[in-house]
Amino acid sequence: MKxxxxxxxxxxxxxVVDLISTEIVNNLEEASCFQKFAGGEVANxxxxxxxxxxxxxxxxxxxxxxxxxxxxxxYAEAGVILDYLQIxxxxxxxxxxxxxxxxxxxxxVYRGADRYLKITDGLLTGVENCKAIHTSAFALSQDPxxxxxxxxxxxxxxxxxxxxxxxxxxxxxxxDLPDYKSxxxxxxxxxxxxxxxxxxxxxxxxxxxxxxEYLERFLSLGPEIVVLTMGSRxxxxxxxTGDRVHIHANLIPVVDVTGAGDAFxxxxxxxxxxxxxPVGAARLGQAIAEFKIGILGPVKQFLTxxxxxxxxxxxSVSTIQSKTH
Numbered sequence: 001m002k003x004x005x006x007x008x009x010x011x012x013x014x015x016v017v018d019l020i021s022t023e024i025v026n027n028l029e030e031a032s033c034f035q036k037f038a039g040g041e042v043a044n045x046x047x048x049x050x051x052x053x054x055x056x057x058x059x060x061x062x063x064x065x066x067x068x069x070x071x072x073x074x075y076a077e078a079g080v081i082l083d084y085l086q087i088x089x090x091x092x093x094x095x096x097x098x099x100x101x102x103x104x105x106x107x108x109v110y111r112g113a114d115r116y117l118k119i120t121d122g123l124l125t126g127v128e129n130c131k132a133i134h135t136s137a138f139a140l141s142q143d144p145x146x147x148x149x150x151x152x153x154x155x156x157x158x159x160x161x162x163x164x165x166x167x168x169x170x171x172x173x174x175x176d177l178p179d180y181k182s183x184x185x186x187x188x189x190x191x192x193x194x195x196x197x198x199x200x201x202x203x204x205x206x207x208x209x210x211x212x213e214y215l216e217r218f219l220s221l222g223p224e225i226v227v228l229t230m231g232s233r234x235x236x237x238x239x240x241t242g243d244r245v246h247i248h249a250n251l252i253p254v255v256d257v258t259g260a261g262d263a264f265x266x267x268x269x270x271x272x273x274x275x276x277x278p279v280g281a282a283r284l285g286q287a288i289a290e291f292k293i294g295i296l297g298p299v300k301q302f303l304t305x306x307x308x309x310x311x312x313x314x315x316s317v318s319t320i321q322s323k324t325h
Contacts, residue, residue, distance in 0.1 A: 008055040008081070009269065010130035012149050013042030013139025014114040015060035015075075015085075016094040017067045020258060020297065027106040028099045036067075037297040038074035039096060040114070041136045041166050044262040044298060045269075047078040048288075051302050054270055057130060059123055059152075061086040061145070063113040067093035074298075084126050088116045098258055100296075103231070104199050105258055109172050115142040119151050127152055131273060132162040134265070137184055137200075141175035153190050164193040164269060165223075166261070167200050188221035193272065195227045195265060211236055212244075212320065225278050227285070229264060231257075236320070237282045247282050248316040249290070256296045263292035263299065267308065279317060287312040 018039030021031035038047065042060065049056040058080050062068035064087050071093065075082055091112040099106040117139075127133065133153060140146045153163060169184060177183050181204060188194070196204070201214035209217075211228055215238045218226040228236040234249040264285040271281025287308050292299050302308070 008057050008130040009046070009049055010057045010059065010127045010133050011042045011046040011049075012059040012117070012133060012135045012152060013145070014040035014094065014136065015043040015058070015062050015071055016040040016096050016114055017071065018258065018297075019095060019097040020256070021098065021100045024101060025099050026101075028097055028108060031097070031099050034097060035297070036070070038071050039098075039259075039298075040094075040138070041168050041262055042134065042139055043071070043075065043080075044259050045134060045265050046080045047075065047298060048262055048266040048302075049270065050079040050081075051299065052266055052270060052305060055081060057081040057084065057126060059084045059086075059117065059126070061088055061113050061115075061117040063087070063091060063093035064089050065092050067095065068113065084120075084123050086117060086120075088113050090116050100256060100258070103257065107172070109174065111142065111174055114139070115145045117145040117148050119144075119148045123148070123152055124155055127156060127161075130161075132164060132269065134164045134166075134269070136166040137169040138166075138173050140184070140187065141169075141173045141177075141180060143176060157190075162192045162273070163190050164195075164265070165191040166265065167194060167196045167204065167218075168261075169200060169203050171203075185221055188218075188223060191221075191223045193225045193227075193268070194218060194223045195229060195261065195268065197261060198228065198230045198233075201228065215244075225272075227264075227268060227282050229261060229289075235264075235282055235286055237278060239278050243278060244320045245279055245282075246318045246320045247279070247286050248318070249286065250315070252290055252294065254293050257293055259298060260289045260293050264289040267312070270305070280312070283312040283315040283317065284308060286315050
């Protein structure tokens with residue numbers, strides 16, 4: 001598949017192998033057996049979008065090794081556009097062991113090839129055919145990948161390009177900047193849409209704040225839409241135009257929460273770029289995320305978008321009042 005569709009999503013960042021424990025455990029120390037999956041927030045989202053029927057272009061880097069070949073096969077099977085996937089001999093493919101849990105999982109990151117995404121003329125011209133750019137805090141945490149992404153985003157500043165950003169910051173991703181959180185806050189001047197989790201919010205702004213306070217703090221950094229996901233507590237949505245909404249989660253059996261945020265992104269982005277309201281797009285994201293957490297590993301077969309939209313219509317919503325708004 002070629003990246004010639006003006007509705008393509010251009011996804012820039014991490015392509016990794018997730019090694020997820022086969023049993024639910026408290027932490028990695030308790031895990032004894034693992035199963036490998038294609039992972040990484042950016043690459044997972046590319047596969048989700050493609051499987052949902054939306055052209056997804058992946059700009060990422062993998063190692064010239066068996067894990068790198070595994071990832072290429074997984075992306076090709078999902079229908080991801082791989083014109084700009086880079087392969088390097090400078091480092092092995094990045095791997096992330098993950099303890100399977102029903103809440104925030106324990107994990108470790110072995111950084112490798114993902115950080116070697118380098119700027120090319122192809123990347124700069126490829127983004128011109130796309131409608132939105134998506135990247136992550138993981139992807140921006142180390143050079144040369146960070147400089148590559150910044151160059152691409154700067155090349156689109158005079159356009160109406162939507163920039164979505166997952167602030168999946170964690171000290172365990174080994175950022176190479178001494179004050180990485182300050183860099184990320186400055187990066188928000190480029191961001192249209194962001195989806196922090198409650199864990200992301202605590203790492204960004206510190207503990208002991210209410211979710212609505214975290215929502216307002218992210219909005220103050222400049223994005224037009226902020227969606228704060230809170231697991232079983234649902235989602236808070238805020239917009240620069242004044243919306244403040246609580247989208248409620250349904251109580252469903254949890255098999256694997258790894259990748260739930262990426263599934264949410266799938267509904268949020270496709271809904272927004274299809275003209276849905278922020279609330280409607282977030283309800284769609286919630287429906288797809290709830291579908292995903294009932295499945296171990298990446299979703300290989302989604303429902304149709306029409307089926308997801310019907311489910312989303314049943315997701316309950318209530319207006320909230322912010323103390324600072």
